[in-house]
Amino acid sequence: MAMAAPGQLNVNESxxxxxxxxxxxxxxEQIGEGTYGQVYMAREIKTGEIVALKKIRMDxxxxxxxxxxxxxxxxxxxxxxENVINLKEIVTSPDGNKYKGGIYxxxxxMDHDLTxxxxxxxxxxxxxxxKLLTGLHYCHVNQVLHRDIKGVLLLMPSKDTxxxxxxxxxxxxxxxxxxxxxxxxxxxNANLTNRVITxxxxxxxxxxxxxxxxxxxxxxxxGCIFAELLHGKPIFPGKDEPEQLNKIFELCGAPDEVNxxxxxxxxxxxxxxxxxxxxxxxREVFRHFDRHALELLEKMLTLDPxxxxxxxxxxxxxxxxxxxxxxxxxxSNLQANTATLAGICIFHNSLKHxxxxxxxxxxxxxxxxL
Amino acid sequence: xxxxxxxxxxxxxxxxxxxxxxxxxxxxxxxKGFYKAERNLLxxxxxxxxxxxLSQGQVVDAYVAYLAMNYFDxxxxxxxxxxxxxxxxxxDTVCFVATCCFMLSAKMRSNQFDLQQxxxxxxxxxxxxxxxxxxxxxxxxxxxxxLPITPFYFLDHYYPTFSEIGGFKRxxxxxx
Numbered sequence: 001m002a003m004a005a006p007g008q009l010n011v012n013e014s015x016x017x018x019x020x021x022x023x024x025x026x027x028x029e030q031i032g033e034g035t036y037g038q039v040y041m042a043r044e045i046k047t048g049e050i051v052a053l054k055k056i057r058m059d060x061x062x063x064x065x066x067x068x069x070x071x072x073x074x075x076x077x078x079x080x081x082e083n084v085i086n087l088k089e090i091v092t093s094p095d096g097n098k099y100k101g102g103i104y105x106x107x108x109x110m111d112h113d114l115t116x117x118x119x120x121x122x123x124x125x126x127x128x129x130x131k132l133l134t135g136l137h138y139c140h141v142n143q144v145l146h147r148d149i150k151g152v153l154l155l156m157p158s159k160d161t162x163x164x165x166x167x168x169x170x171x172x173x174x175x176x177x178x179x180x181x182x183x184x185x186x187x188x189n190a191n192l193t194n195r196v197i198t199x200x201x202x203x204x205x206x207x208x209x210x211x212x213x214x215x216x217x218x219x220x221x222x223g224c225i226f227a228e229l230l231h232g233k234p235i236f237p238g239k240d241e242p243e244q245l246n247k248i249f250e251l252c253g254a255p256d257e258v259n260x261x262x263x264x265x266x267x268x269x270x271x272x273x274x275x276x277x278x279x280x281x282x283r284e285v286f287r288h289f290d291r292h293a294l295e296l297l298e299k300m301l302t303l304d305p306x307x308x309x310x311x312x313x314x315x316x317x318x319x320x321x322x323x324x325x326x327x328x329x330x331x332s333n334l335q336a337n338t339a340t341l342a343g344i345c346i347f348h349n350s351l352k353h354x355x356x357x358x359x360x361x362x363x364x365x366x367x368x369x370l
Numbered sequence: 371x372x373x374x375x376x377x378x379x380x381x382x383x384x385x386x387x388x389x390x391x392x393x394x395x396x397x398x399x400x401x402k403g404f405y406k407a408e409r410n411l412l413x414x415x416x417x418x419x420x421x422x423x424l425s426q427g428q429v430v431d432a433y434v435a436y437l438a439m440n441y442f443d444x445x446x447x448x449x450x451x452x453x454x455x456x457x458x459x460x461x462d463t464v465c466f467v468a469t470c471c472f473m474l475s476a477k478m479r480s481n482q483f484d485l486q487q488x489x490x491x492x493x494x495x496x497x498x499x500x501x502x503x504x505x506x507x508x509x510x511x512x513x514x515x516x517l518p519i520t521p522f523y524f525l526d527h528y529y530p531t532f533s534e535i536g537g538f539k540r541x542x543x544x545x546x
Contacts, residue, residue, distance in 0.1 A: 064485045064498060065505035067477045070516065077514040090510060092503075103506060 022093040022104050025053060041109060051088065052107040065103075073105065199244050200224060200234050204255065205305045207245045209267030223300030227286065245272050252303055253280030260304035388527045391519045398518030400443035410446060416461055417442045417468035424472045424492055433522070437475035440518050441508060442468055448511045469494065470504040478516050 025042040031052065040053040056069045077087065088106040203220030227235045235251065238244025249255070254274040255263040263269055282301060286294055404410055418439065425435040445467065477483045485498060509516070 058502065062485060063477070063483050064473055065502045065509070067483065070474070070477060070509060070514075073509070074514045074516050090506070092506065 020089065020091050022053070022091045022102065024091065025051065025106070027053065050109045052109045053091075054105045054107060056103040056105065058103065069103070199238055199241070200236050202244065203305065204245060204248050204252075204303055205266065207241055207248070208263070208269055208272060210305075211267075220301065220305075223297055227297055227301070231286070242272060246274070248303075249274050249278050251281055251285060252301055254278040255303045261306075263304070384527075388524065391523050395519045395523075398440065398444065398515065398520070401447040404443065404447050413446060413460075413464045414443070416464045417446075417471075420465045420468040421472050424469065427491075431479060434472070434475045434479050436520065436522075437478065437518070438468070438472040440520060441471040441474060441512060441516075444518075445471065445508050445511045466496065466504060467508065469496070470501060470508055473501065474505055474508060474516065 024046065025044050028041045028043055028050075031039050031041045038055050040055075042051055042053045043049065044051060056066065058066065073087065073090065086108045088108060091104045091106055093102045093104070201220070201224045224235055236244060236247045238247050253259065254277060257264060264273075282298060283294060286297065289297070405414075421435050421438045421442070424438075425432075473483065473485075473488070476488075485501070488494075489496065
C-alpha cells in the first residue's frame, strides 16, 4: 500500500485498510438469503476461483459497524481448521458503485450442505463417512479444548435456516454458519422446543413436560439424527407425543427412578408412564452399527438428561450435537446449497472464567473467554 | 499463613495460562519504538484527550477507555494510519480514529451501543457511513484481534509479588 505522508491529500476519504473491493468478484447467483442478508456464489475475476460472498447487513444509523459482524469475523479469523469454513477475506464496495457501502465476507465455496445431501433419495451415509463427521468434530472439539487459552467453537442452534454443515464435492465437510443463530436464553428455550425440535427428535424430558432443560436436549436430537443417518430412516417416527414416547421407551427402555432419578416428578410422567416393563434394546437393534458409532449413540440417547452432563466431553458432544442438529433439523424447510452462517461461541477450557453474552440483536450468544 | 490464603498457589492451568499470556502479549502492543517518535506522542495526546472526553459521564467501565487506547496505539503503529481526507487535518483524523476506537471498545465491552445517542450526547457530527468505514479499517488494521492481552491479565499472578515488595494488599492494587 502506498504510504501517504501526513498532511498529504488522500482522495480516498475513508481508507479501507487492507481490504479489496467487491468489484474483484463477479456475482454469479444468489444462493442464500436470510435475516442476515444475502449470500452469493461469485467468481474472483483474477483467479477464476469460485467463492461465497456473504453480505453483512449494515445498519449504520443504529450502531455503526455491526457488533455481531465484529464478533463473527473476529472469531472466524481465529478459526483455522479443515472442518471450519474458511473466511478468506473481507471486501468492501466503495461508495458510488452499485453495491454501495456494502461489506462482504468472502468464504470458500462449498457445494452442498448436509440437509441437501441427506434429503437426496437413495443417499445413505456410510459408516466411514459418519465417522468422518463425528471423528472430525471430536478431534476438532478436543483440539479446541486443549489448544490455547482463547480456544474455540460451539455452534448454537440456528433457527429455521439452512444446514450449516457444508460439504464439497470431494466429501470434505466444513462447518459454517457463525453469525445468526438463536438466542439460548430461557424464554427462547421454551419456544425452541415446540417450534424447532420436531417431534421425532424431541427428547423424552420434553415429552414428559419438563420446562427447565439444558443443552442435553440437543444431544438427544443429535443422537436421533446420527442414528438416522446410519440407519437410513428416522428411528423414532412418532405420529403424536404418546406414540413418540412409546417408540423411545421401546428402544431405550422404560424410565424409572433407577436409570433416571426424578423422572416420576416430571409433569406428565403418570400420564405417559409405560404400562409394561421395557428393556433397553439399543445395542441389539443397532448391532450392525460401527462399534464407536454405537458407543456414541449410547451416550447421546441416554434417557436421564442429567447423566449426559457429567464432564467436559459432554460439552464437546453438545457442540457436536449442535452441528448435526442444525444441519438436519431444518431439513423440512430447507433447500440445499446454502452457505449461510450461524452462531458460535468461544469455548474456553475453563468455563468459570467465561461469560455468556447475548449478541446485540439477541440472534446468538457468545461465550467470552475472559 | 495469612498471605497464603489470600494468594492461593496457582494451579498448573493458571500457570500455563500466564505463560501463554506472556508469550502473546507482545502481539497486542504497539510496535517497538512507537512511543519514542515525537509525532506518535503528539497523536497519542490528542487521542487520549478525545477518549477521555468521550468516557466522561459514560456509564461504562474504565476498561473501555483503556481498551480504546490499546486499539489506538496498535492501529497507529500500522501502515499509513491517518490518511487524511479532503478538508480535514491530521489532528482531526486522529480524533476521528480515536472516536472509532472508543466506539469499538464500547461495543466489545457491552451489548448495547446506540450510535445515534452516542453522537448526540457527545455532540459529534460524523457521518455514520464514514464511521463504519473507519471502524472496519481499524478492525482489519488490528487483524480483528479485539481482545488484547493487557497488564490486567497479570494482576492475579503478580499480587503475591506486589505484597512481597511493598506489602500491598489486593484491595489497594485494585483501587489503582
